[in-house]
Amino acid sequence: MTAYALAHLRPGTLNEQVLEYIERIQSTMDPFGGRFLVHGKEVEVLEGPFPGTLVMIGFPDLERARAWYASPAYQQILPLRADHVPGEVVLAEGVPADYDATATATALRTAAGL
Template sequence: MTAYAIAHIRPETMNEDILRYIEEIQSTMDPFEGRFLVHGREVEVLEGPFSGTVVVIAFPDMERARAWYASDAYRAILPLRTDHIPGEVILADGVPAGYDATKTAAALRAEAGL
């Protein structure tokens, strides 16, 4: 099942380290079949306070997403971003084809006794 690395980042000013990070990140993702779905785009805020932007990277599965983040190649460039751009990064599993939220709601309702 597809897994996603999702970052909510708040870039401030561009500098050489950030540019180097952007130039080098793709080569760290390639061995794990990672690909950008969202990168450096403006977001349209529909609800709540939000600042910054979002990055979404897809991996074939959670194992490869974790392996990419822990890889020596990625760890080597990570400070180029974290030293200059505040933000949060998470890994999340996607849902399978045919996922139906009504079934999830029914299971949650049963668990909660509602």
């Protein structure tokens, strides 16, 4: 199942370290099949506050996404970004092509006794 690394990066300081991080991150993702899906683009905020930007990286599965984040290559460059650009980073597993939200709602109703 496809998995995603999502980062909500808040406004920070653009400097040599951040630029080095951006220059080096792709090579840390390549061995794990990671590729940018969203990176460096303006976001259109429709609801709620959302200062900063969004980064989305796709991986073939959750195991490879976890392995990338924990890899020595990524951990080596992570402080270049994290020390200058704060934010939240999460991993999430995607849903199958035949996913049906109605079935999920039914299961939630049943579990909640509604």
